[in-house]
Amino acid sequence: MQANTRPIRRTLMSVILLTCGALLAISASGFFTYEYLTFRQVTLRNLQILGRAIAANSTAALAFDNPDDAREVLSAFKAQPHVIAARLYLNDGRLIASYPDGARAPKAAPPLGSAGYRFEGGILRGVQPVVQGDRQMGTLYLESDLGEIYEHFQLFVALGAVFILVCGAATYLSSRRLQRVISDPILALATTARQVSERRDYSVRAGKPPGLEFGLLTDAFNHMLTRIEGDQSKLHSQLSRLDLLHRITRATGERHDLPSVFRVVLRTLEEDLPLDFGCMCVYEASAEALSIAVIGARSLPLSSALALTEGERVPVDQNGLARCVAGELVYEPDTQDMKFPFPQRFAAAALRSLVVAPLLVEKRVFGVLVAARHAAEAFSSADCEFLRQLGEHVGLAAHQAQLYGALQRAYDDLRQSQQAIMQQERLRALGEMASGIAHDINNAISPIALYTESLLEREPGLSERARGYLGTIQTAIEDVAETVARMREFYRPREAELVLARVACNRLIEQVINLTRARWSDLPQQRGVVIQLHTELADNLPDVMGSEVEIRDALTNLIFNAVDAMPDGGTLSLRTRVVAGSSSGEAAGYVHVEVTDTGVGMDEETRRRCLEPFYTTKGERGTGLGLAMVYGMVQRHSADLEIDSAVRRGTTVRLIFAVADAPALGTQQSPQLQQPTRRLRILLVDDDPLLIKSLRDILEQEGHHVTVADGGQKGIDAFTASVTRGPQFAVVITDLGMPYVDGRKVAASVKAASAHTPVILLTGWGRRLLADNDIPAHVDRVLSKPPRLAEVRAALAELAAAAKPVASRADSA
């Protein structure tokens, strides 16, 4: 502090002293100049007087040529020590006397023209004519040094120096006192300023010194401090709000669902803004109402006084909230002045100031923040601005929460899709494997079937026992063929388009019961669990339109589910019934197919979600696809699905189909034309030697002439050879699946060589080809393996009859 105050005081002192010094110097030099000039003039004048006097006294000496007298007269100059030389000349220039005695002096007179007194080179010279009366007697020459002037000035300078010193001392002493008048208030201000800056305490005020201007300065300084203090506190509150906003933003950023975002915002506001009451409402644009979503935890006690509860709706228009819903912040400084019921409720709960801030997402209001305090006019404009900004942030957070939810759902969907695709891939692989197995089994059992049928027909001499055995073999083979066919159907991929056909549900149910017997009967029994099967099938049930395969699959799935729901046994019921349509109904009536169990049942959540793909309660055992497939089938059939379920009491799943329009004429006729066939030349192409042998034996027994080719290429070669060279084949029977050249190529070659020759395709891939209309080009008839003798006969008879005149593929459809 000492070090800092010095310069001010010293500077002030220096300024004062320098000013005084300069003033003194200027005035002293003025005086000096004046004195110098005046004294010169005085000196000159004195010398002039002296010269005149001496001249007057020396007239006689000159007139009468008396050097002694002249010398005596001149000797008077002794009294004037500064007169360094004096000489008297006669008119003819002769020197008559000089002073001081014996001084070397020019004998000649000075130029007479230079009469007068003047300063020349530091010496005052005087040429004084000596006149008596009107006659000049001679000339007096005088020289005076300026010693007198110098002496005078030495004195003057000495006096001046003393004077200046005294003045300086006086000035110094007085300025020491006087500068305090200026420096003290400034130092006081500086001290205050330092205190302010060191302590950051803006409440310090400088004392007011006397003097108007210093008073003004101090006032200005204090005013500035007041302003800074105000700004400081504003800054602090801004900072704390910013911090609050930051904390809220962070807290909301960590939450991804709207209620918890709302809750954390309200809690922070209640604690830190603070609020006496706060709640969040969601705007329901359709209802023109605000639905109270969350009430702050601390506000809950007040909410009863307000009669506000979560979930309650507050109409917008009736309560003057339209402005807020339009995106503006509404501030009611005193709810008692408001007539609307909503603010009135707050007034009744002694919450007098109310702010309703909109929550905005992309300029759209999706909700409002309601903040209230007990005191009237309790929200500053900064508070309102803060709440408005907070509204935007919360809106953003809510938007993010929504986005997060959407993302989560998208992710879940993606995961489910991935699982579905994996599942389908598995099923597809399984299906292909099953197809291959079915093909091989069909090929393998074909000779057995053919020979057994042939034996039973052609060998009347068989014993009853043998005939009995053969019959059993035949049935077993049929069963094997059926089982293989079912297996294939089960895994067969779905067609893109549903092919509707008449379906008799009762028959279908019986099939399904047999198909699933292992699951509801055999497997539970192994664990000692008994499941009773109860069927209740309506008589004269009308057909429905649909895909037999899909409905069968659906029923199978339902039975599996029912069995799984009864791990401790129970009753499985299958029902069909007809329900009449409504009077103005579209359909004549409905067929209800119900699968009921007495199992664990489903709770509400499970019941709601059970149709979702991959939703399962069975853990790893379930794919979560069963009911989803059922539901898909129902949708594709424009049918309905109803589920009644109660926990621990069981579940009923009801499929509701519309009744088919018109009763069918039997399309599934199988005309067994047992007419005798004429003998035919047949080309048999197959790569399986067993099958070739058995079929050849059978066809030859029928009386046909059979040529065999054990491969596709050989078959084509044999046929082309017969076309060119004859005798031509009447019918070609070829296997479908062969290495290198398959049945399709054989058929194409045959038709290329002889368009009217019928081609019969044998396939181990099952009967589905027929139903699917998937008959390859150039093929007239498809027979599945194992071939039945009756079918082979019928096909040959039909084709051979038609082949002669015109052989056309259209006939075979």
Place this chain on the structure above:
Amino acid sequence: MGLLSNIRALGPRCALLLLACGVAGLSAAVSESQLKAVFLFNFTHFVEWPAAALPRDSAPFVIGVLGNDPFGHDLDEVVRGEAVNQHALAIERYPTVADIRSCQILFIPAAELRHLDGIVAQLEQRSVLTVTDAEGPLPRGVIIGLFRQDNRIRLRIDLQAARASNLTISSKLSRAADIVGGGS
């Protein structure tokens, strides 16, 4: 400047006179008579005559020379054109005492001092400045004596005689001269 114009006003003759006068004191070039003539003239500047003794109207201011004139033409040369109080200067020569007329200055050569008593009587009650060049003590009744000393002409003045003649001798003149005949 004033001095310069004064000197010009003096005219060439005066300058010549002064030059002659100056030369006299130092070398033989200036004769004693010339110097004495200048002295006689110069007395007109340092002596005051009573009004009655001054010439009236246009009468000249007269310097008389008694007896044989020792100056020759020198005195005439000195006073030519000169004036005292607007009176022209004139030289009158009085061969004998009886010839003495009205004059303001009377030069009595040493040879004429034998007639001193007559001269004094003649000049009784007349304010005439008497001047002699006789060496030795100043004779009674003569106011100014010119004498040689150290090769110079010196003055001797009898102030008593001057007072008796009702003449006022300038103190300046007294300073340059030896004073006899009582103090002031």
